[in-house]
Amino acid sequence: MARRRRMRIATRIAIFTLLGAGAILGVVVFADYASARRILENELRAKARYLALATARDMEVIKRAVEKVVAQVVVSVKTQLPSVTTLYVLLEKTVQEHRELFGSAVVTPRASGGGVAIPYVHREGAGLIRKDLASGDYPYETLDWYQLPAELRAPVWTEPYFDEGGGNSLMVTYSAPILSDDGMRCEGIVTGDLALDWLASMLLALELGDGGVAFLLSRTGTIVSHPDSGLIMRESIFSIAEEEGSLEARRVGQAMIRGEVGFVEFRGFRDGKPYWLAYAPVPGTGWSLGTMFPQNQIMAKVLELTRLKVILGGLGVVALLGFALWIGRSISRPIRDLDAAARLLAGGNLDAPLPAPRGAEEVARLTGSFTRMRDELKRYIEDLKETTAAKARIENDLKTARTIQLDILPSRFTFDPPCPSIAIHAVLEAAREVGGDFYDFFLCGRKLFIAVGDVSGKGVPAALLMAISKAYLKAFAVQTRSPVEALRQLNEELAAENDEGMFLTVFCAALDLDTGECVYASGGHNPPFILRRSGEVELVPSVKGPLIGLDTGKNFEPGHLVLSPGDLLLVYSDGVVEAEDPSQALYGDERAMAMLARLCGEGPRAIVEALLEDVGRFTREAPQSDDITLLAVVHRGNFSHPQDPHG
Amino acid sequence: MTFDPARRGIRGVLGILLTLLCGGSGTRGEDTPRERVTLLPLWLPQAQFTGYYIATEKGFYARRGLEVEVLRGGPEHDVVKELEKGEADFAVVWLAQALFALDRGVALSHVAQVFSTSNLEIVAWRKKGVTSLRDLDGRRVSIWGDSLRPPFEAFFRSQSLKPVIIPQHATVNLFLLGGVDACSVMEYNEYNSIYLAGVDESELVRFPLRSHGVDFPEDGLYCLRRTREARPHVAKALAEASLEGWKYAAEHLEEALDSVMQRTREANLPINRAHMRWMLRVVLRSVFPDGVRPPTSSDPKPGPERAPGALSRRAYDETVRRLLELGALKTAPTYEEFTR
Numbered sequence: 011m012a013r014r015r016r017m018r019i020a021t022r023i024a025i026f027t028l029l030g031a032g033a034i035l036g037v038v039v040f041a042d043y044a045s046a047r048r049i050l051e052n053e054l055r056a057k058a059r060y061l062a063l064a065t066a067r068d069m070e071v072i073k074r075a076v077e078k079v080v081a082q083v084v085v086s087v088k089t090q091l092p093s094v095t096t097l098y099v100l101l102e103k104t105v106q107e108h109r110e111l112f113g114s115a116v117v118t119p120r121a122s123g124g125g126v127a128i129p130y131v132h133r134e135g136a137g138l139i140r141k142d143l144a145s146g147d148y149p150y151e152t153l154d155w156y157q158l159p160a161e162l163r164a165p166v167w168t169e170p171y172f173d174e175g176g177g178n179s180l181m182v183t184y185s186a187p188i189l190s191d192d193g194m195r196c197e198g199i200v201t202g203d204l205a206l207d208w209l210a211s212m213l214l215a216l217e218l219g220d221g222g223v224a225f226l227l228s229r230t231g232t233i234v235s236h237p238d239s240g241l242i243m244r245e246s247i248f249s250i251a252e253e254e255g256s257l258e259a260r261r262v263g264q265a266m267i268r269g270e271v272g273f274v275e276f277r278g279f280r281d282g283k284p285y286w287l288a289y290a291p292v293p294g295t296g297w298s299l300g301t302m303f304p305q306n307q308i309m310a311k312v313l314e315l316t317r318l319k320v321i322l323g324g325l326g327v328v329a330l331l332g333f334a335l336w337i338g339r340s341i342s343r344p345i346r347d348l349d350a351a352a353r354l355l356a357g358g359n360l361d362a363p364l365p366a367p368r369g370a371e372e373v374a375r376l377t378g379s380f381t382r383m384r385d386e387l388k389r390y391i392e393d394l395k396e397t398t399a400a401k402a403r404i405e406n407d408l409k410t411a412r413t414i415q416l417d418i419l420p421s422r423f424t425f426d427p428p429c430p431s432i433a434i435h436a437v438l439e440a441a442r443e444v445g446g447d448f449y450d451f452f453l454c455g456r457k458l459f460i461a462v463g464d465v466s467g468k469g470v471p472a473a474l475l476m477a478i479s480k481a482y483l484k485a486f487a488v489q490t491r492s493p494v495e496a497l498r499q500l501n502e503e504l505a506a507e508n509d510e511g512m513f514l515t516v517f518c519a520a521l522d523l524d525t526g527e528c529v530y531a532s533g534g535h536n537p538p539f540i541l542r543r544s545g546e547v548e549l550v551p552s553v554k555g556p557l558i559g560l561d562t563g564k565n566f567e568p569g570h571l572v573l574s575p576g577d578l579l580l581v582y583s584d585g586v587v588e589a590e591d592p593s594q595a596l597y598g599d600e601r602a603m604a605m606l607a608r609l610c611g612e613g614p615r616a617i618v619e620a621l622l623e624d625v626g627r628f629t630r631e632a633p634q635s636d637d638i639t640l641l642a643v644v645h646r647g648n649f650s651h652p653q654d655p656h657g
Numbered sequence: 658m659t660f661d662p663a664r665r666g667i668r669g670v671l672g673i674l675l676t677l678l679c680g681g682s683g684t685r686g687e688d689t690p691r692e693r694v695t696l697l698p699l700w701l702p703q704a705q706f707t708g709y710y711i712a713t714e715k716g717f718y719a720r721r722g723l724e725v726e727v728l729r730g731g732p733e734h735d736v737v738k739e740l741e742k743g744e745a746d747f748a749v750v751w752l753a754q755a756l757f758a759l760d761r762g763v764a765l766s767h768v769a770q771v772f773s774t775s776n777l778e779i780v781a782w783r784k785k786g787v788t789s790l791r792d793l794d795g796r797r798v799s800i801w802g803d804s805l806r807p808p809f810e811a812f813f814r815s816q817s818l819k820p821v822i823i824p825q826h827a828t829v830n831l832f833l834l835g836g837v838d839a840c841s842v843m844e845y846n847e848y849n850s851i852y853l854a855g856v857d858e859s860e861l862v863r864f865p866l867r868s869h870g871v872d873f874p875e876d877g878l879y880c881l882r883r884t885r886e887a888r889p890h891v892a893k894a895l896a897e898a899s900l901e902g903w904k905y906a907a908e909h910l911e912e913a914l915d916s917v918m919q920r921t922r923e924a925n926l927p928i929n930r931a932h933m934r935w936m937l938r939v940v941l942r943s944v945f946p947d948g949v950r951p952p953t954s955s956d957p958k959p960g961p962e963r964a965p966g967a968l969s970r971r972a973y974d975e976t977v978r979r980l981l982e983l984g985a986l987k988t989a990p991t992y993e994e995f996t997r
Contacts, residue, residue, distance in 0.1 A: 147733070152826035161823060161836045169830050172927075230833060230854035243927035248853040252931035264855045 020338025027334035035323040058288030101131035112205035148175040159187035160196040180206040210235040229296025266298035408443035435614035436641035445637035446472025462581040463516040493518040493531040504559035513559040533558040543576030545610035575647020585636035614642035691724040697745035698730040702920035704936035712902030721894035764882040769896035770968035772875040772943040781839035796838040799825035811979040845939035
């Protein structure tokens with residue numbers, strides 16, 4: 011997985027680099043190829059065009075020479091009306107003097123009359139031969155050189171033909187009519203022949219280079235000269251176009267024989283290869299001269315150059331690929347290392363080493379950030395550990411404090427020596443680990459002191475004050491044997507040095523075991539309930555008494571009541587009647603008293619537990635908001651004192 | 658054609674097999690020496706005579722007991738004269754030429770009609786303002802002379818046209834140079850020569866004679882009557898084998914062209930294959946007006962006059978009528994006499 015991720019960055023960089031560089035290389039090479047091709051094409055175009063025009067001009071010179079010679083003969087014949095013998099001499103002299111002439115003939119006005127000669131002189135090897143074309147089977151009347159000038163009444167260059175029976179050579183003939191003075195009748199003909207092989211040798215002598223070929227078309231498109239002699243006379247540019255099935259070639263041919271100058275791409279003569287073809291007319295003849303250069307030969311140079319560029323470029327791209335991979339790896343390696351370290355970190359091993367950041371680039375900065383984050387985490391965790399330990403210590407202390415606090419309270423509800431006339435039970439449910447409530451009971455002579463206190467506030471301060479208060483109260487009670495005096499002294503003691511402004515409520519009573527009389531005092535505490543044996547529930551009559559611990563110099567009003575045998579006194583803290591249900595309704599005196607009434611006849615333990623249970627039912631899931639303390643005492647009677655106020 | 662005795666055995670077996678397959682029509686046993694026959698075409702070697710070349714090369718003649726030599730024709734040869742002089746046993750002759758010869762008293766015998774339609778046309782320059790037949794009236798039109806001229810004269814007569822006739826010879830260069838407004842052409846030859854001189858069809862107006870009622874059958878096989886009477890089986894075999902050659906050419910066009918090109922090269926003629934292909938395609942239409950395909954049993958049996966090789970009575974009568982009308986013929990035999 012980690013490996014794949016690492017490869018992904020490197021590969022992506024490599025691929026993008028390759029694509030980008032490849033595309034650029036492709037565009038550059040293509041543009042280069044195209045421009046080189048264009049340059050070469052232009053050069054070739056210029057060369058081919060120049061060659062075609064120059065050669066055409068050379069041929070025109072020859073052609074004009076022939077035309078001029080023939081014209082001179084026409085003038086001689088017309089003006090001198092020479093005899094046949096003179097004509098032979100004239101023709102011999104003419105052919106001799108003009109190297110380009112292959113032969114020349116004269117049809118005199120009289121010759122067409124019949125029976126007369128058509129004197130013809132042509133070259134044969136190094137010499138000249140005389141021939142009478144009118145004698146023998148020579149079908150002069152059917153031949154173009156004879157018919158065309160007569161019918162057209164204008165000089166004409168014939169199509170190439172093999173002059174069988176005449177010059178016995180492949181030739182073209184310039185044939186001029188001798189016209190009557192009014193120009194309406196053709197009275198004779200003078201011809202001048204150009205041998206085709208002579209023309210061809212002239213074209214073959216052209217130094218074209220680059221595999222170039224020069225060829226000559228007659229006015230009907232017939233190939234008059236071409237390095238491939240098999241084409242001469244046999245094929246025309248149009249028959250080749252037909253064989254190639256190329257209308258384009260036909261159009262080129264038509265442009266050529268129309269005498270146009272051009273440069274085109276051309277599918278070649280039977281070999282199917284593409285050529286560049288330049289063409290130009292030989293003026294006045296209807297002939298067209300073409301120079302062709304094979305494209306692939308021209309393009310071979312460009313292609314070679316392009317191939318070299320592609321190879322070099324390819325090598326460059328490969329090198330670039332290696333470089334890109336290297337860069338990709340050098341980027342991904344620290345990231346990968348960091349990733350591995352981060353995984354260890356995430357697994358909780360904060361001491362795992364992070365790669366050392368190198369330089370100031372992004373990955374190094376990221377590594378630095380990781381290091382800082384790790385250090386912060388470490389520090390935080392250390393702090394947390396300390397805090398947690400401290401908290402645990404406090405909790406432990408609190409637990410101990412609770413035990414101690416509970417130990418402060420009497421937990422055995424019997425007396426020593428036993429006191430069978432008293433049944434007593436108490437319970438304290440602290441809202442927190444330690445509470446501010448307390449209860450106490452002890453015998454002092456024949457008197458049973460009971461007390462329930464409730465320190466304002468909760469927690470440790472309350473617990474401390476509760477402990478002090480309980481100790482003082484017991485001491486003062488034992489010393490004074492009076493609840494009133496005990497509370498007064500407790501108040502003096504606490505109020506004297508109460509900077510925190512803490513206070514408590516206390517109910518304290520002293521029950522005479524013999525008479526059932528009960529003296530009590532209250533420092534702002536809830537008046538306890540009395541459950542009479544008969545089942546009535548009453549409140550202990552209220553007595554005045556301040557909250558304890560606030561002000562010195564206060565007095566407490568003593569209260570008196572008598573407990574008949576079977577009567578039960580229930581002292582409680584306000585945590586009972588102020589217990590809240592989830593809707594914050596209070597448990598209240600009424601509910602407590604009603605509950606108590608139903609419990610008539612039960613012992614103190616049962617009553618305490620039942621009440622506690624009922625409070626629990628009432629509050630349901632609501633968290634306990636205050637300490638709850640209940641203390642119930644029943645005086646079972648056996649009084650020596652007969653005066654029972656309820657008696 | 659030289660006779661090669663070493664190959665006689667194989668050819669004999671093949672001949673017998675083919676004889677059996679073909680129903681034994683007109684064959685001679687291979688045991689007897691083959692009869693030497695010369696055939697003179699009307700013109701220089703070209704696709705016009707493909708069927709005869711093929712029949713020689715594929716052994717269609719040999720299979721029928723003939724050893725045929727196709728002679729070289731050309732402008733210097735007069736086919737009828739050479740038949741008369743015995744320089745050729747058989748010749749390819751136009752129907753009209755044959756009728757003229759018969760009229761002159763040459764005892765010609767019609768062996769087979771190979772081209773059943775006319776291939777003659779008049780082609781005119783559109784740029785010279787010729788668009789319809791009537792435009793030819795008074796125009797300079799070059800027309801071949803001699804025996805090739807009567808069909809055109811019949812055509813002008815039937816259309817009541819009076820063009821200025823200029824003699825036309827071996828080439829159409831006078832037409833190409835604009836020396837005449839129209840010229841005579843064979844569809845299979847000169848028409849394509851004009852096309853192959855770079856002239857597009859759209860520049861021309863064509864008037865095929867057969868489209869205007871002058872449809873003279875052309876190439877036929879002829880011999881002297883005495884040859885026919887002396888060797889009737891030879892004439893029959895020659896006709897059958899020649900037609901088989903034509904059929905083969907129709908079905909193997911390029912192969913047939915190879916053969917034609919070979920002949921033109923041997924004759925050192927300046928002829929190209931594109932032209933010969935055109936020629937072969939056109940003349941095949943004339944040989945097989947209904948197309949070439951193997952006959953099936955469900956085909957209606959073609960009438961004797963529609964079958965390749967047969968001369969149509971209607972075409973014959975029409976040709977004779979027009980030539981008589983023209984005065985080109987003084988007398989003519991009946992169809993029965995001519996084809997006897």
